Amino acid sequence: MSRNEQDTAAATRLTGSIVVVALVSAISGLLYGYDTGIISGALLQIGDDFGIGHVWEQVIAASILVGAVIGALTCSRLSERRGRHGTLLLIGIVFVAGSLAASLSPDPILLSLSRLVLGFAVGGATQTAPVYVAELAPTAYRGRLVLFFQIAIGVGIVIATIVGAAEVIDWRVAIGMAAAPAALMFVLMLRLPESPRWLAREGQLDKAEQALSRVRETGSDLSTELAEIRANVEEEQQASTRGWAGLKAAWVRPALVVGCGLAVFTQLSGIEMIVYYTPTILTDNGFSDSTALRVSVALGLTYLITQLIGLAIIDRVGRRRLTLVTLPFAALSLIVLGTFFVTGNDGKSMVPWIVATLVAFMAFTAGGIQLMGWLTGSEIYPLATRAAGAAAQSASLWGTNVLITLSLLSLMNAIGTGQTFYLYALFNIVAFGFLFRKMPELTGRSLEEIEDHLSRGRFAPADFR
Known part of the structure; x- marks a missing residue:
């Protein structure tokens, strides 16, 4: 192997950093899964x-999602202006703070507000963590390392359902437990560098090289990778269609329609209905x-x-x-x-x-359309509008x-449990028609x-084709 080949191989190996x-x-994904999933069993105690x-149960469950919309949009801009590293520390x-505040809440109002704060972190993590990994990982490992986030969401949901099914852990302890991995995430971030791509975009090329050297093997030749980063940054800066304003361009609109439509239908599929409210629905019937609670564990394992x-x-x-x-x-x-429910x-x-x-249902949904909600946001939009497009898609998902x-729960009380399942079945049928007509096959492109x-x-x- 020549010296250049050795340098290239060294630059693409996984390092401890x-x-x-x-x-x-992965921790941020686990917290997302755990913090949104733990409410399923906790609502029975709350x-x-x-x-x-x-x-009130609906308000408590939904407050974290309102926070997630705010967090996704805010952290998208924050990570662009202040950097990925500082945003993840925040x-x-x-x-x-959100986990501890929620666990100590004396009434449903403060619990809802605390989960709103917690939701800010959940939404911000979904927006920032995958981007940070993608911009630091060697190309050969980028896809697999980014998918750690997706897998960790499932792990978090499983842990949440097991904690709920144990029935011996008080809901305050169950919610507060999330503070431990969150603190570990903060400590680990302290030893990591800023994204080299963000630094290069800010004109800090020396710092970009230093940051890249911290996550590559000692002595690696970084010239090729740094040249690619500079070329990508220059391409983005020279693009006529950029940022949020760029999403309004007619030629970008088809991607926005598919991306946000897909995000909406991942939620209208009914999976959140099952994840959040299965124990409540079943006990009410x-x-x-x-x-x-044991059914929730089975569904969480199926999801993962x-x-x-998939x-x-x-x-x-x-x-x-x-x-x-x-x-x-x-x-x-x-x-x-x-x-089953309509016929008694x-x-x-x-x-x-x-x-x-x-x-x-969980198997076909989690192994199908649920995989696409976060994946398409990273690939369907033009380079110069990718961050804004992913944020818009994320906000559409959380908003739905x-x-x-x-x-x-109000809908079920109004029209019946069985009829509500029929309605969500109709949403899946509409989703099929929409995606059949609008969604191209992006695999291999x-x-x-x-x-x-x-x-x-x-x-x-x-x-x-």
Whole structure:
């Protein structure tokens, strides 16, 4: 092996610092999954402690999502102006403060406000952590390291459902426990550098080289990687369509429609209904608390396992194909589930069938459309509008989540549990039609190819065959 080949190989190896970067991203993803998932089991205790009904339960569950919308939009701008590193340090502090404040809240009002603060960190993490990892990781490992965030969300949901199902941990302790990994995330961030790409964009080329050298093997030749970073920064700065204003451009609009439409339908699929409210829905329909909480654990494990399977096959099956194949089965699962409740077949003898249908729905949704919500935001938009596009997509996702969470239990009380499942089945059918017509197959296409299709006005599914 020549000297140049040795330098190139050294520059693309994983180092201890890169592993720490991926660990920080994983912790932020775990906190996202845990903090949003823990409310599922905790609501049963919170309702008893505070003596509140479904309206307050919806507000408490949704407050973290309102905060997430604010956090996603705010941290998008903050990370562009002040850097990824400083933004993640702030997010770590807010995670700790929000977790402790929520666990100590004396009434539902302060609990909701504390979870609003916690939501700021959740939304900010979804916006900033994957970008930070992508900008520091060697190209050969970038995809796998960024996906640590997605996998960690599932791990966080599983841990939250297990904690809830244990029924021996007070809800205050369960919520406050999240402060420990949040503090660890903050401490780990202290030893990491700023993003070299952000530093280069700010004209700090010497600091960019220093930052890159801290996450590459000692003695590596960084000239090629630094040249690529400079070229990308120059391309972004020279682009005529940039930032939030660039999203208004006619040629960018198809990407925005697909991205934000996909984000909305990931929530209208019904998965958040299942993640947040399964114990409440089941106990309201005669299930015991223990049974309902154990079902949540099964659903959390299904979420994690099918996400791992989906991530393993997505590049072979294709994003569009995987989504379109799984959506009809998700809709069918909800139709069957709704029929159980509409026809009165929701008693103890039907528990195995209801659980099996819930698991089937979770498998087809988590292993299908749920994989696309965060993935497409990093690849569908032109380079100069990518940060703004990802933020708009994230806000669309969280905003839809807020509306669902605030209205779901009231909707079930108004029209019935089974009818609500039918409604969400209809949303899945509409999602299939929308994505069939609008979403091209992006698998195997470089970011430059995708941008070229957009610029030429050829972004329909037929244009990518």
